[in-house]
Amino acid sequence: EFLIALSNFQHANGIAITGVLDRDTMLIMTQLRCGVPDLTINPNATTTTPEPSTLSENEKKLAKMQNPNQNDTDIVQTSVLLQRIILNSRRERRQRTKRSTLFQMYSTRSGWGLAFPGRTITWRLVGELLWPSSNNQFMTSNEVWFTVKLAFRMWSEILPRNFLEDTVSPVSEVDILLGFGTNRHNRCPVPFTTQGQFIQEYAHAWPLPQAEIHFNDRQPYTRSSSNYPISLLKVAIHEIGHTLGLPHSDDRMSIMNPYYKPIQGSKDTDELRTSDRNSIQNIYGSCELPFDVAFDWVRRERAEDGVYRWKYNSYFFRRQWYWLYENRHHRPRYGDPKLTAHHWLGIMQINDQHRKIDGIVHVRELNSPEGPTFFFKGDIFLEYDNDRSRAKIRDSAGNRYPRRIKDGFPGVPYPIDTVFYKADERIIYFFKNNLVYKFHWPSKRVVDVKTVSTTFPGWGGAAPLPSNIDSAYYSYTSQAYFFFKGAYFWKMAGNQERYLNRRIRIPNNSVGPRRRTSSTWRDICDVGETELVM
Template sequence: MEQVVGLKTVLILIAASYLLSIKGTGSERVFHSRDHSDLELPNHPQADAILSPEAAQQYLMKYGWVTPVNWEEQAFGDIPELDQAPQDVFQLISEGESTERTTFMSPKTEISPDFSESLKKFQEANGLNATGLLDTPTKVTMNKPRCGVPDIKAPSKRKNATLSLLATNTTPHNSSHTGNSRRKRNVLSTLFDHFRRRRDDREALENENPASFSKRTLKWRLMGEGYSMQLSIEQQRRILITAFRMWSEVIPLQFEEDLTGEDIDIRVGFGTGQHLGCSQAFDGVGQQFAHAWYLGDIHFDDDEHFVGPSSEQGISLLKVAVHEIGHALGLPHINRLGSVMQPNYTPQGKHFELDWEDRKTVQKKYGACDGSFSTIFDWVRKERNSRGEVFYRFNTYFFKTGWYWMYENKSNRTRFGDPLPIKTGWKGVPENNIDAYVHVWTWNIDAQYFFKGTQVWRYDPEKDMAYTEDWKKNKYPQLISDAFPGAPSPVDAAFFDKKDRLIYFFRGNNVTAFSVDKNKVVDHFPKWIIDVFPPVEPSDHPVGHIDAIYYSYTYQATYFIKDSYYWKMVKDQDRQANASLPVNGLWPRKKINSKWYDICDVHPSVLFNAR
C-alpha cells in the first residue's frame, strides 16, 4: 500500500512539474477561455477593516507614512515558510483538552507618540481635515480599495535599481546552514527568481541610466501560472495590451507582448494570498488590489472582482493595470484627483486617460516622443447645421510612413488610440510615404491634393475619399507635370499661400512658385529656398530637403518641418510690430515636440487593439 501511495505522489509531482514547464496547452486555453458564470466560486476572504488606532497605525507604517518603506528590497524578502507535516504524525498528535476554540489574536500594536503627526500627513495628502484624529472620513479613506505599493518609499539601495538580486549573489548569506535549516522556497518562487536574475544581469550591463529602462522596446507576458479565474485569457490580454499602449502613446517606449521568449522585462500575474513566489501577500477582498515593483513584476489580487472596461460593476482591470504599469515604470503615487497614479481606486469614467501630470511625470524619466513627419495638414471639410446653414470644421493630421495621428489642438495631444493605418482612414490615397498635401482654397477654387512620387491624387472631403474622376472629367491619380505644368516632380513638400494665391513646391534646396489663377509657374522660378524664405537669424535655417510645410488654422501660421525641428514663418503682424523682419522670414528653429505633444510610435503588436 505504501508503495502505491508513494508512486501516486511521484506521479503527481511529475505532472505538476510538466504543467509548469509547458507554455500553454490546448486544455489550459480552453478552460481559461470559457465563461465561468456556471461555477460557484468559494467565498473570498475579506481584508480586515481599519477601525482602531492600532489598525490605523499598521496601515500608516505599511504605506510609508511613519517611515519610508524599502519597497524594492521587500520584493526579495523570504516568503513565509509554511508549516511542514511531521514525518510520523501519529506519534505527535493527540486530542486537545479545551472545549472552546482559541481565537487567533494578532500582537497588540503599541501606539507611537508620532501617530498623530503621521495621521495628519496622511489626512492632508488625501484632502481630509488634518486633525490627527482617527475620525470617520479618515477611516473611510483607509478602507477604500487601493494599490499595495507604499505611498512613501525609501530610495533603492541596489546598484542597478532593478527588481532582483544580481546573479553573483546566489550563495546563501549563511552558507554553514544547510539541509533542513535552509528555507524551502516553492517552485514558482524559484522560477521567478531565475527570470528576475537573468533580466537584471542583462539590465545591469545595458543600463547607463539606472533611473529607467535602457531599452526602447520592453517585452511583457501574462504568465501561464498567473491567469485570473474571473476573465478569459483573451480578455485579460486585450486589457493589458491596451494598458501598456496607453503609456506608449506618451513616451518613447514600446511594449511588446512576448508569448514564447525567455527575456521578459515585465511579468504579469494574478494570485491570492501568498502568490507567485512573492514576499508580499494579498489581503483578500477590499483594500489592496494589486502591487508592482519598479522595473519589474506586476501582481493582481484575484480575490478582487476585476471586470472589463465596459462593465459598471466591480474594479476596472484596465484602470488598475495602467496604474501598476506606472509603478513598473518608476512613477510614485500622486495624491491628486484625476491622476491615474492616485493610490485609492475610483471608478473608471467613460473617457479614462492619462492626465497632464501623469504624462509629464513619466516623461521626466523617459523623455518625450521625438521625430519628423512626411506630411502635416489641417483637413477642412464643409458641413451643414440643422437649419441647413454651411459651416466648416478642420482637424489636424500628422502622417509618417504608413500611419497617421489626429491631433487635438484644444487638448494639446493626439487622439487616444492613434496612430492608425493611412489606408483605413484615407480611402484611395497612397498607403504610405506621402510627400505632401495641398489645399487650394480661394473664392472660386476648393481643391485638396495628396502628392507621392510623380503623381497627385485629388481628395473629395464630402465623400471622404480620393477622386477617380472630378467634375471636370480629370482622372486621378495623374502626373504632377500634367496637373501643375512646370512644377517639380517628385516634391519634398508643398503648401498653398492664400495671400499670394500661389502653391510653393519644394525640392532639394529649390522652391518653385505656381500660380493657380494662371495655371503656370511664376516667372524666374525655381529659386533658392533661403532667398524666398530668408532666416531671421542668418545661421538658423533649414536650407533644403524640407520634410513638410504646414499651415495651422489653430495658430494661423505656417511652419517649415525638417527632422525633429520646425521654423515658424514671420507673419504680417510680426512685421507690423517690427519692420526690420524679412518678408516670409523664418524664425529660429524649435523642437517639434515643444509645440505638438505626445505624437508617439507604438509597437505594431498593439496598433490594432481597440480600446
C-alpha cells in the same frame, strides 16, 4: 509616529489635516486601492528617518512593497515582512541576472528613478500565475490579453518606447511579467489578503530591476470602466506606470492615484492626464518624431441645428498612419495613431507601394475655405472629396484619379519633399531637395524656381530655412506657416512678428530660429507595429 503618518496620509489624499482618525480619513482608508505604498518611495519625503541599513539602494526600493494586513499609514521599515521581501528579491535576482542588468538609473523628481533604457520593452502574461481563474465571471483569457495589450499601447502613445509581447524568450529576459494570483501567490512575498468581506487591494507592482505586476484574482475584473465590477484596463494602466518608474500621485484625477475611481474626471474613460504625461516624460523624455505631412483639414459639416458650418482639424501623417491633433488640449486624440488606409478612404492602401504621403495642399481662395485638396504620393496625386470624406474618382474635367504629377502640375519634379499654398499670392510652393518651385494656380504653370535658402531667408539673426525639409504647414490655430525637418520646426514671420519688431525690416517669407517640435506639438509618438493594428 502614528500622528505623523496619519497627517502625511491626510495631506497626500487631500483630506483636512487633523491628526485624528476621522470619518473622511476612514472612508479613504477603506477604498479599493493599489498595494504599492505611498509615502516610503519618494526620497524627497520628510516623514521619518530610516534606521541604518546595509541593504543596497535597489534592495531598499524593492523592500518597500506593502503588506495588505498593515494599516495604509504604517511606514515602519524594519518589519519581518520586509526582510522576507529582501531575501526573496536577492533570490529572484540571482535567477534573473540578465534582466537585472537591463536598467539605468535616472535622476528625476518623480521618486523611483528607474527606467528601461531600450527602445522596445517586452512583456508577458506568465502561465505560472492564473490569468484569470474561474473566480472571474466577467472576462475570458483572450479579453484579459487584449486589455493588457491595450494598456501598454496607451503608455506607448505618450512615450519614446514601444511595448512588445514576448512569449518566446526565456522568462529571465522578459522586461515586465504580469499575472493573476490569490492569497499567497507564486513566489511573491506580499500576499493578497481580505479584511472581513471586503478585498482592499486590487493589485501591486514591483519596479525595476524586478518589474512585475500581480493582479488580485479575487477581484471581479471587466473590460469596461463602469461602477462595478472593476476595470482591468484602468488597473493595468496604473500598475504598468509603476513598472515604468512612477510612484503614486496625490492628484485625485491622476491614473497614478492609489485609490480606484470608477469614473475618472467627468468622463467614463481611462485616460492619462497631463500630470501623468509630465511625470513619465521626466523619466523617459518626450517623443521627437519626424513626420511626413502636417495638415489642417478644412471642410463643411452640418451642425445639430441643421446649419452647415466650416470646421478644421489638424493632422500629422507618418508613413502609413496618422494622428489627429487636438489643439485645445495640446495633444493628439486618445487612441491615435490610426491607419491612414482605414480612415482616409482611397488615399492609401494597406500595402501601398508608395508607403507614405509626400504632401497635402488645400488650394483655397483668400477669403473663403472653398477649394480642392490634393494628396501627393511618389509620381501621382489624388483629390480628396471633403463632403464625402474619400478620394475622388475623377476631377471636374473627367480625368480619372490617380493622375500623374507631370500632367496636373507641369514643370514640378517628383516625388516632392512637401508643398503648401499661399492664398494671398495664389502660388503653390513645391519643395524638392534644395529648390522651391512656385506654381501659379490660376495659370497652372511654374513661374519661378529658386533655392530654399534664397526663398526663405532668416530674420533677426536666424539662419535661412534648410534644404530637404519634411513638411510645410499653414496652421489655422496659430494663423501662421510652419516648416518641419527632423525634430525641429521653423515659423515664418507674420503680422505679429512684424508689429513687435517694426523697427527692423523683416523680409518676405523669412523664418525665425529653429525650435524643437515637441515643445509646441506634444506627444506625437510612434507605437509598435503589433500595437498599431489594435
